[in-house]
Amino acid sequence: MKFSSIIGAVLAVTAFFVVGAAQASTLDDVKSAGNLKCGINTGLPGFAFTDDKGSWKGFDVAFCRALAAAVLGNPDKVKYVNLTGKTRFPALASGEIDVLSRNTTWTFSRDVDLGFTFLGVSYYDGQGFIGRKSLGIKSAKELDGASVCIQTGTTTELNLADFFRSNNMKYEPVPIETNSEARAGYLAERCDVYTTDASGLAATKSTFEDADKHMVFPEIVSKEPLGPLVRQGDDQWADIARWTLNALIVAEELGVTKDNVQTMAKGTKNPEINRMLGTEGSMGKMLGLDADWAVRAIAAGGNYAEIFDRYLGTNTPLGLSRGLNALYKDGGILYAPPIR
Amino acid sequence: MSVNTPISFKERKKSSQLPPPNTVGFTGWIRKNLFSNLTNTLLTIISLYILYLILPPLFNWAIFDADFTGTIGKECNSEGACWAWVDQRINQFLYGFYPADSYWRVNLSLFLLAPALAYLLFENLPFNRYGRWFSLLYPLLAAVLLLGGFGLEEVTTDKFGGFMLNLVAGLAGIVLSLPIGILLALGRRSKLPLIKLFCIIFIELIRGVPLITLLFVAVIIVQLFLPPQVSLDQLFRVMIMITVFASAYMAEVIRGGLQAIPNGQYEAAQAMGLKYWQSMRLIILPQALKISIPGIVNTFIGLFKDTTLVIIIGLFDILGQARLLQTNPNWMGKVDHETFLFASLFFFVICFSMSRYSINLEKRLDTTNK
Numbered sequence: 281m282k283f284s285s286i287i288g289a290v291l292a293v294t295a296f297f298v299v300g301a302a303q304a305s306t307l308d309d310v311k312s313a314g315n316l317k318c319g320i321n322t323g324l325p326g327f328a329f330t331d332d333k334g335s336w337k338g339f340d341v342a343f344c345r346a347l348a349a350a351v352l353g354n355p356d357k358v359k360y361v362n363l364t365g366k367t368r369f370p371a372l373a374s375g376e377i378d379v380l381s382r383n384t385t386w387t388f389s390r391d392v393d394l395g396f397t398f399l400g401v402s403y404y405d406g407q408g409f410i411g412r413k414s415l416g417i418k419s420a421k422e423l424d425g426a427s428v429c430i431q432t433g434t435t436t437e438l439n440l441a442d443f444f445r446s447n448n449m450k451y452e453p454v455p456i457e458t459n460s461e462a463r464a465g466y467l468a469e470r471c472d473v474y475t476t477d478a479s480g481l482a483a484t485k486s487t488f489e490d491a492d493k494h495m496v497f498p499e500i501v502s503k504e505p506l507g508p509l510v511r512q513g514d515d516q517w518a519d520i521a522r523w524t525l526n527a528l529i530v531a532e533e534l535g536v537t538k539d540n541v542q543t544m545a546k547g548t549k550n551p552e553i554n555r556m557l558g559t560e561g562s563m564g565k566m567l568g569l570d571a572d573w574a575v576r577a578i579a580a581g582g583n584y585a586e587i588f589d590r591y592l593g594t595n596t597p598l599g600l601s602r603g604l605n606a607l608y609k610d611g612g613i614l615y616a617p618p619i620r
Numbered sequence: 621m622s623v624n625t626p627i628s629f630k631e632r633k634k635s636s637q638l639p640p641p642n643t644v645g646f647t648g649w650i651r652k653n654l655f656s657n658l659t660n661t662l663l664t665i666i667s668l669y670i671l672y673l674i675l676p677p678l679f680n681w682a683i684f685d686a687d688f689t690g691t692i693g694k695e696c697n698s699e700g701a702c703w704a705w706v707d708q709r710i711n712q713f714l715y716g717f718y719p720a721d722s723y724w725r726v727n728l729s730l731f732l733l734a735p736a737l738a739y740l741l742f743e744n745l746p747f748n749r750y751g752r753w754f755s756l757l758y759p760l761l762a763a764v765l766l767l768g769g770f771g772l773e774e775v776t777t778d779k780f781g782g783f784m785l786n787l788v789a790g791l792a793g794i795v796l797s798l799p800i801g802i803l804l805a806l807g808r809r810s811k812l813p814l815i816k817l818f819c820i821i822f823i824e825l826i827r828g829v830p831l832i833t834l835l836f837v838a839v840i841i842v843q844l845f846l847p848p849q850v851s852l853d854q855l856f857r858v859m860i861m862i863t864v865f866a867s868a869y870m871a872e873v874i875r876g877g878l879q880a881i882p883n884g885q886y887e888a889a890q891a892m893g894l895k896y897w898q899s900m901r902l903i904i905l906p907q908a909l910k911i912s913i914p915g916i917v918n919t920f921i922g923l924f925k926d927t928t929l930v931i932i933i934g935l936f937d938i939l940g941q942a943r944l945l946q947t948n949p950n951w952m953g954k955v956d957h958e959t960f961l962f963a964s965l966f967f968f969v970i971c972f973s974m975s976r977y978s979i980n981l982e983k984r985l986d987t988t989n990k
Contacts, residue, residue, distance in 0.1 A: 322934060323947035330944055332708040334717050359778070362934030370840040460946040464956055487953020597949040 306378055306510070306517035307351065307568060315357045318344035319377035322362045324459060325483045326591050326598045327383050336360050340381045342587040343402060343508055343525065346577040347379060350524045350569060355580035365433035369394055372511060379521055381508040383477075385435045395512045399522040402507045403479070404604040404613060406500035407439050410466070410481045411473040413495050420473075420499040424449040429462045429471035431455075436476055439502040459484070473497075477504050483598040520567050527556060527574040529616035531583035533607055538582035545575045556619045563619060574619075584614070682961075693954030702954045705945060706962075713941045713962070716781010722773065726784050729762040733791075741977065759795065762788075777855035781936045783966065789855070789937075790924040790970075793863045797923065798916065800863070801870025802909075806900065808875055819871070826868035834861045835932050854933040866923040873919055877912035878904065910985045917978035921971045939963045 310316050320340050321328040328338040345355035361377050372380045373395065384390070385405075386398040409420045409428075417423070420443075430437050432455045444451050454471040456462040463484050466474040474484070481496050488494055508525065510518050531537070534553050536544055545557045554560035558571030567573065581587050592600045606612025642648060654664040685700025689707075696702030715726055736758035739751030766788065768774035780788065807819035826834070838857040846852070881904055889899030909916070928939045936944055942959035945951055 322931060322936075322940070323944045325947045325949050325952050329948045330712070331948070334712050361778075362936070364932065364934075367836075367840065367932060367934075370844075374840065374843040376843060458943065460943060460956060463953070483949075483952070489953075591949075597952060 306514045307520065310351055310378055314352070315359045316344065316348040316351060316379070317359045317361055317377045318347070319361050319363045319368055319371055319380040319382055320344065321382045322364055322458075324383060324480075326479070326596065326600070328362075337591065339403065339587060339591045340383060340508075342581040342591065343381045343528075344379070345580045346528060347521055347524045349576040349580035350527075350573040351520065353576060355576075365431070369396070372396065372509070375511070378517070379508055379510050383506045384509060386505045386507050386509075387435060390509075396509045397512045397518045398507050398509045399518065400507050400525050400616075401505040401614075402525060403505075405477040405479050405504035405506050407436050407475060407502040407504060408478040408481050408500050409473045409475045409497045410485060410494055411497065413493055415472060418497075420497040420501065421447055421449075423451065423473060425451070426472040427452040427454055427470075429454045429456050429465050429474040431459065431462060431476060432457060434476075435502070435504065440475055443501040463487070477506075479592070479598075479600055482600055486597060486599055516568055520569065523567060523619070524573075524577050526616040527577055527619065528584045528587070529607075529614060530556060530619055531574075531578045532585040533609075533616070536578055536583060538579060538586055541575055541578045545572065552619065692950040693952065694950075696954055701958050701961075703958060705951055705955050705958070709941070709945055712782060712936075712944075713938055714783045716785055716936055716941070717779045718781065718784065719773075719775060719779065722775060725765045725772065725775075729765040730784070730787070732758065732761065733787075741981075759792075777853050778935065780855060782941050783938050785930060785935060785937045786924070786927045786966075786970075789859050789862065789927040789930060792859050793866055793923045793927070794920050796863045797866035797870050797919070800867040801874055801919075802905070804867060804871035805874035805878060808871065809878060823868045823871050826865055827872070831862070831865050831926060832929060832932070834865060835929055837861075839933050855930070855935065858930055858933055858935075862923060862926055862929075865926070866919055869919050869922070870916065873912050873915035874908060876915065877908035877910075880911050881907050910982075913978050913982050913985075917974055921974055924970060924974070925967060938966055 318341075320336065320338075323329055324338070324340075326338060327340045328336060331337050341360070344358045344360070348358045349355040361371060363371050363377075363380070363382055368380055368382050368384065369390070371377050380396075381402075383403070383405075386401065390396055391398055409423070411417070411423075411426075415426075423444075428440060428451050430440055430453050437453075440451070440453070454465065456465055459476065459480060462474055462476065465471060466484075467488070474481070476484075478496070478500060485491055485494055485496065508521060510521055512518075530552075531541075534550065534556070536553060536557070541557070544553055545559065547559045548554060548557075551560055555563055556574045558564050558573070558575065562571070564571040564573045582590070588602065588605065589595060592598050594601060602610070602612060604612050605614055608615040642651060653660075655661045681700045683700075685698050686703055687696040687698050687700065688703050690696055690702075690704035691708065693702060693704075696704055711720065711723070715723055718726060735751065736755045739745060739748065739755045745751060764770055764772065766775065766780075766784075767777070804819050804823055807815045808823065810816045810819070835858060838861045839854060842852070842857065885903055885907065886899070889903045892899075894902065928937055930937050931940045931943075939960075942963045945959050946953075946956055
């Protein structure tokens, strides 16, 4: 534990010093390299995984593809860099990747102290607990003395400590490196409960053969707004990436989908759609891109809803409902600023 | 046989031709090794019982009750293991993300590896002289085949993965760490203070730090001091670090061998008028290395297993591929044990072969009179 925290501190400090070094425009770098270096997870169900042909898929991956399509005109021009919880921030700080899209929680210290710029929230998550029904408890507040499987190097580790401290309870942490190990550890009863983001818990529970013998406790003990991020200091690049994310959300709002985006790009009666798709105004030019940037981003994998349904939604093995991630007008809190 | 032969001699010879029937063959071996006394018999029976408890369920799970067909995890409905993924994923477990139309390049370099290794490891093969040259040139050949160039399409190292990644990283480390280790070991015993100091500092620094920290330094910290345009290939950085790490251990193993050589050998070499390198090459090292074989192979095996740490740079070796498959929603939760078993079998086969070869080598080089 101590060793890893020292490493973390060293990395954070070095990362901090380097931020000033990256001066050249990221947009130019990406264009001259001909591909977008996108940092993703080393494997997380629904968010980043490989299909049987060995190509990367998932909710986080879809953002990389949309951004590559907007900037380079081709969603396949992405060089995926797989990063663990420990290597993701140094990789971004050192310029090894152009954007990090790796289910990363937006927090004060990451935004301010580590010198990154978060682009928005692509998925609202929150930390929960899963435990066996045979424990005989109904709430996470009755977990005093429990052993808890926990992934190291994540915000969940800190939230866990906060939650137990504020409720005057004791716990025994069982530190574990990856989600699949945590799942195996929990099933082998190395710990009483397993804690991670609620999306992860639902995904994990769906794979249990005796899923009805386990329950996710009702308490959500933290806010985990997950989103993509870039290095601080290149505002143009941050704008491009931020508005690519926003365009996907706005597209859902306006009913622009993968299938109809090309037709709509010829011009519609709705000026909002026209502005986004480049037939009115000069949004693309303001970003330093061409007028069709959003058309390509949406054509890459569809709008937010299509991406969500394809990788996380109720028709997938993960079976997540939209919940907080529904549009504000559908009862969620997903709300993108207008493209105007 | 002549009629003059004394009767007593005849009888003795006959009896030596036919040992008691219970001491030879299969039954003889069993009696001698498994049931020679009460303790042995008891232990045999207990072991058999434990095997009876473990093996049938294991075989039932792994083979007889297992599912072998299907395209997603849900189609594995039986009680046993789910091997349906093998058919779909075997290429990723073997080649990683290497372009599919270039698999032949990996296959060819693996195919050529066999003779290259054989000429290094075994004597008395046909065309021995040319074979050794081929072995020396093989690393270059393999590098061109795998990375591209000379008309072949270029493949970057981030496409490496699976079994071939373990082999590439492991073999490169093994081939390089032995000579570097020998030089370090000799340097540490050198009479020249500067060389000695350098070797001591190098060995102690590297041995004093966990491998994973060295890898972090190589992968993350080094990049921070380089300008963004200069980027040394990530896989090369990791291979260098693994090699350096193994070399430091190798140096100490070989130094142990060097210390076991009696002073008389050194003095005899000097008395023959041999220079330092001559005496090392002809007299000291052959003996020292022979003594060190178990330790050397120990280091090799450790190094080979350390290749799984390439996950730090986001490369997926065979263990990484196993983990990756476990996160695919179609297979999630169905293949945890199967994929790990697959990966560990692979490691066992390689490491066990190394161990057997080292025993073979020890026997071959054994010059003691028994």
